[in-house]
Amino acid sequence: MKKILYALLGAIIIVGVILGGISLQNKKSSAVATDKTKVVDKPKDNPYKGKLKKTLSSVGFNGSAILVENNKVVDSYVKGNANDATGEENTLTTTYEIDSLQKSLTAGLVMQQINDGKLKFTDKVNKYIPNLPGASKITVRQLLDMTSGLSMGKLKFTGNSLTTDELLNEVIDNVKFTADNEGTWSYQPVNFVILSEIIQKTSGRTYAQLFNNLYVKKLKLKETEMAYNKVIKTDRSLGYILVDQNSGTVKKTLQKPNKATIKSELGTGQVYMSVKDFYKVLSNLLNGNLLGKEAANEVYLSSVANGAKYYGGLYTSKDPVYRYANGYGYGYQDHIRISQDGKKAVVVFSNYQYSGHGELKKAVDQLSSEVLK
Template identity: 55%
Template sequence: MKKYFYVLIAVLVFAVIACYIVTLKSGDTVVSNTKTKTAITRIVDRKESGKLKKSLSKTKFSGTAVLIKNNKIVDSYVSGSATDVDKNMLTTTYEIDSLQKVLTAGLVMNQVNKGKLKLTDRVNKFIPDLPGSKYITIRELLDMNSGLSMKKMKFSGNNLSSAELLDVVIDNVRFDANTKKSGKWSYQPVNFVILSEILEEITGKSYKQLFDETYIKKLKLKQTEFAYDNNIKTNRAYGYVVKGNGDRIKQNPNGATVYSELGTGQIYMSITDYYKVISFLLNGKILGKNSAAKLYLPGKTKYRAGLYTSRKPFYRLANGYGYGFEDHVRISQDGKKAIVVFSNEQRKGRNNLKKKIDQLSKDYLNR
């Protein structure tokens, strides 16, 4: 009898280990090294398995992609090289570019919750020298219908303080009263630079301190850091621009340029860290459900607090481009289902990667 008992125990132990191993794919491990553990759970879903590879492999994809269902990874695809010697992994970190804006919006709403800011506040309360500031509200900056515009500036050197950046903005930003009056939308990253400057003004803390406190520390993110951090702790990918002839050119922006992206594109994150933050913002775990709905729920405009809206089917989305990176997120309003794709290659010419992601999203987020 004992013999059969021990055999049964051995079979059960083997079965448990085998099931656990099946759930692991490229880039995932069972060791405790914080560079290799992912921020969210992965499960086997045979219905979804292989969809990303089937779709994205046709684009010469270099990067990391995941499908999320019920807040868990049900499919992943990793391809290409992160650096000259390292392959991309599930835990590789990428410059998220404009996908940072939705996180900056979360920092703004956090201060609203604390009573330090109102969405109806006029900008001249904080930056009186900014053109048009007495006509523009915080809400209008978040939704980019402020009437402000600024051409892309060139910066040299390795340092640029927030105060210096604000001087550049005040000197170069333009306010169009007619555009503002009409409520016309215009994608202008300077809106989020101004929001970030206001955050620093009302809190007495740097944007980095606020980001660290609100996201990195509270959510225990291990694969997130600023582009200008000297002590690199994550598995960073290099960004490459790929020309029509196939030449792959590594991008290396100077320090001042990186600092100028205040609140708009200066963060490196793994794909799972990013999903964790954006899903927690949308479902109210960070801001509270009422505040999350007030900030992010779409109105008549196509853009709200860093996110666009697809109507048929209904989901939220954002795209990021710059410094050799291309990033996309497509996510349900409750954050439970998502497609997140980070690439460390910007290909010149037709944007086949975005097209594939949009095609996949219409099917996957419609179910």
């Protein structure tokens, strides 16, 4: 009996040793596997890293900039103050008055009305604004491409109140139609003010409502708002105009436009956005995600050519080919350079507007020729 017990005990010990060895081996294997998961491959070299700083740091840039490749930000550069008085610095979430860059977004709202069957490129303006000079001849397409023959100097407004009806009456009283210039391109922001008035009539909604529904809500934008909002919800920068003095110094002046003036920029320059939010909107317009690819091509690439290659608020470059726009005003200077599919872009927003200087634009153009091939 004792022999049997000893034999069983020995067998148990042997099995225990074997199982213990297996368990130890499993632990070692597990440890090795865990260690392997901690090994991180070195990131591939980013050929774009530092390009923005190298290009912009020497031209008096004060703002936010991003460089996009395959829909991803591959380089960014932020410099200077959003508010010189408080020392608050610019960041990638800082918002800037986008000025004329807004026209490309207004074109998107026009295309939305066309998609909805409420408007046509071939519609004559008198269908919506019968008493506008030249309205019986001018088409929606001509307004989009600024070949309408319309011209108007900058209107001056005082105070903080201006309705869109009051603005329209001012436009009707001051705009000039030259029949001989119809079909010839001329940069006249009034074209987009009229377009904005038209889409408000066709939709029964305000411009701000149309803008928020198509862009802010659909794309979940957090760094975008109308310039005239009573409650400021974004980290806005302040705009400054800088002028060289004979003494060799630079005079810097904070811009404080009244709200009536801001409201007069209907559809042409009354939105604050961050560089990332603006890229997000324009890329989704160009690639068709918001309007459809065919619609995007229709509004941003007209079949009726003009000398400036300007369609739907965007110019078209020659070599390399990309879409672009520039915005100036109220102490801001903004530039967008973007591939036709929206995948590549250079976005530069500055809250220092240098009067008479073209260095920042030249720097952006040079960079764009290198990275938007």
